[in-house]
Structures are given as structure tokens and as C-alpha cells.
Amino acid sequence: MPWTPDQPIISLKDVHKSFGQIEVLRGISMDVMKGEVVCIIGPSGSGKSTLIRCINALNDIQSGSITVEGQEVHDQKLDMLALRKKVGMVFQQYNLFPHKTALENVMMAPIKVLKQNRSEVELRARALLKKVRLEGKENAYPGELSGGQQQRVAIARSLAMNPDVMLFDEVTAALDPETVKEVLVTIKDLAAEGMTCILVTHEMGFAREIADCIYFTDKGVIVEYGPPQTFFENAKDPRTKQFLSQIL
């Protein structure tokens, strides 16, 4: 059955994942519609990062199903490249390629992986760097950029693959408070353009402002979810209440 935009772009059904004896995800189900912005919050060790790493197959799963645009992610026959083209990911530690300039970092995957024309890719890469407000930093190496700047290059690098979904794994957790904002503004721009985003974050204020839906995970299960207004003001589960009372 082909996927149509009125179906969830990402759908998880009863996903189980363990590392050895430790069960990290214990039956996660969630649906994300196209253009939706979803924030996943929860105490550390609750499986948030593992959850989104499973979505683009950086981690495998033991049971359950994850589909992206109707395609099963953990299917042995899956065309990995097709999945990676659809799903972009930004990491906490930026993971830029230190031996390449900002521009080259953005251009590398489209040229080497998608075999696109170099001059076209360069035009697009420059536009993307401009979009993340890094005009003039094209020739800087990652080591010469601040954490916030590096993270924005990483966002541009993912966008260069023209993904349909962006995954953000605690992208501001390693940043200075004053550079957090510049990254959040970039993500907000993306969300405003209709990009489907899944964020794992500790920035509650930001989550509340940007998210269409907030999921609270604890000990490998989704405890509660709902629109930010309801979630932050009328949390029903005692664990959610306790968590929110600690951080708000």
C-alpha cells in the first residue's frame, strides 16, 4: 500500500529495543504527521535518544515496527540510502567532519552520496549556510567555529540532502546558554517552513513554544502525550507531574 500524505509520515508500533540485558524501549508507539513538530522530553536514561536513533536505523530494534513514509525501517531489504535521504539527523556533539570546511561539510553528502552536480550543490550549500545565518563562514573549519555555529552547519549539512523529516538529538545540550538561542531560532525557522521535526530536548520553554505535540517518556515507555498547553498545565500522570515540578 503506497504511502499518502494523509497517513502518518512516521509511525512506531510497539517498538522494543534492548542493549544486552537492559531493555531501553519497552513498547513505544507514536504517530507523526507530515509537517508536525514533535518534542520528546523525559529524564535522562528514559530512552529518548535511542528512540530517535531507531527511526533512522542507527540502532536496530528487537521487535515492533517503525515506518517512514510507509516503508518499514528495520526491513533487511530496505534501501538504506532511500531512508537516509528522507530522514536527516542532527547530533548533540555536532559531529562535523573536522578536515573539511563548513561549505565542504554541507556539500559532501550530495556530491559523494547522491552524485549530484558539484556547481549546483555548491549554490544550494551556500544558500543553506545563509539560511542558518552563517554567511561568510563558508571557508571556516569546524575547529574555528563556536559550538552554536558548528551545530548550525550540522543542520545545514542535513538539509542539503533534502530530507522530509529532521531528527534533533539534544542538539543544544552541549552548547553555551547564549548560543542555544541561535540554534533554536534556526530550528524554529525550519518548523515554520513546514518541515516535519522530531526533537529530543531539555529546553522546556522552547518545546512548549514550538511543538504541536509533546511526548513524555520514562523508563522506556511513553507515559503521556498531548499538545503543549494541555501537557504543561494539565498533566494527568503523577510521573509527568513530578518531572515537570522538578524542572519548571
Place this chain on the structure above:
Amino acid sequence: MKKAVTPEQIKGHLPVLLPTRKLMLSDIPLHDRLFNIWTAGALLIAFLASAIGPSFAQAGAGPARSIITILLDWTPSIAKAFGFNVLISIFAMAIGTVLGVGLGVLQVSPRAVIRRPAWLVTQFFRNSPWLVLLFYCILLIPFKITLFGVTIPFPGWIKAVIGLSLPVMAYMSEYMRGAINSIPTGQWESAQSLGFTRGQTMRDIILPQTIKRVLPPWMNLYAVLTMATPLVSIVGVSEVMSLTRAALSAEGRVDLLIPMYLYILCWFFIYCYPISTLTGRLERRYSVKL
């Protein structure tokens, strides 16, 4: 019983909190640095004098040429022979490096069928005496190979190059394995999430980053290899040591022995010392980063 607390400790100046820094050459006062070099120089001169001195005493007895003159007379031939040592070292290094990088990459393969044999080959050649490997190559490789009617000759020196390249390959393989494993896993993950295959990630992202880490040990290995090239004279390939022996027997002077070999040592020292100095400098420069 409570230990006495000094006022410094109260203020938070515990010795353990003080910044530590490795002693650099530039930290040593210039006077001390000069003194050290001079000491080394003086020692060398004293050594030379003790070797050459007696020959001057003998030289006064007859019309024999002085040691210095003899050494100078032989210098062009020595230079030529030493050039051959350098040539052998460069070829062996080139072959060993190419094979070693390949073997090192195989050593980190996720497939055990590839990884295990690569590991075995590496360990075997890394733990074999260089001279034994040389003998093996000299004896096992035929002096010519005929393939499809084309005869490729294998003179002794090429066999020696191959023999020396084997340990170089093994060391290089280990350096590469270490360097590849030292690249943060985040690099692999981000490349993977951008759609790079394992091979593409290795070639375009991981290997370029290993160059900086492998360069210092690689240069060090080259210096060691150069110093090992006289081994090939044992298996009958002529180079600077065989020439020295020939020169000594041609001159037929016992007092020439020590100065002559010392002279050869100087050649190697002058060639290898800058390499090891540069290696040390690169190591210090790169140890700060990452």
C-alpha cells in the same frame, strides 16, 4: 588525628589543582640548552680524537696518508652507496605503507573473515626479526618470473626491498588500526545518517582524519627502517656497509676501522636525526588537538 591544614589549602590552592604542563625544550634556559649541545659535541669530538689521534702518531712514522684524507677520498663512493641505502628505504617504505594502510583497514572490518586473517598477518610480520624476513625473501623469491612470455627479473636488491617492506607493512597496519579506532564514533554515525556507505565513510571521512595521527609514527618508522638498511648487506646486496668493508680491505689499515665506521654512523645520524626531530615536533603539535 586531624592533619594540619595550611593557609594555601584553605584558599583552595591545593597542589593537585595547579595546572600541570609538560616540560618543553623552550622552558629550559638558553644557557642550559647550549650547555647540553656543547656537552654532546665535546663528547663526539673527544671520541673522534681518541679514534683518529693514534693514527696521526703513526702517520708521522711513515709516508701513509692521514685518516681524514682517506675518508675524504672514499666520500664520493660512500655517498653513492649511501644513496643506495636511501633508495632501498624509500622503496621499502612506499610498498610497506601502501600494503600497511590496506591491511590496517582490513583489520577494522566488521566481518570476522576479513578481520581475523588481517590481524594474523599483521601480528606475524610485526613479531618476526627483520633479518629472518630478509633471508626468506632472498631465498624464496625467484631471481626472475616469466609471466605470459614476459620475464620480470628480480635482482637481489628488489628482493631486499620486499623483505624490508613486510615489517613496515605490519607496523603501518597497526598504526592504521589504532588511528581508525581513535576517530570518534560520532563521525561514523553522522556519515551513516547522511547516507554514506561504510566504504565511502572510510575513504572520504575516516582515512583523511587518520593522516595527522599516523604521520609522526610513520616518520619514526621510516627513520628506523633507514637505520635497518645495512641488514641487506648480510644477504649479499651491496650498499654502504659492503662498500665500507671493501674500502677497509683495500686500504688495509687497522687504524682505519673505527674512524671509518664512525664516519658511516655520522652519515646515518645526519640523515635520520632531522627526521626524528621533525617527528617529535609534529607529535607535540598534534598531541594538543582533539
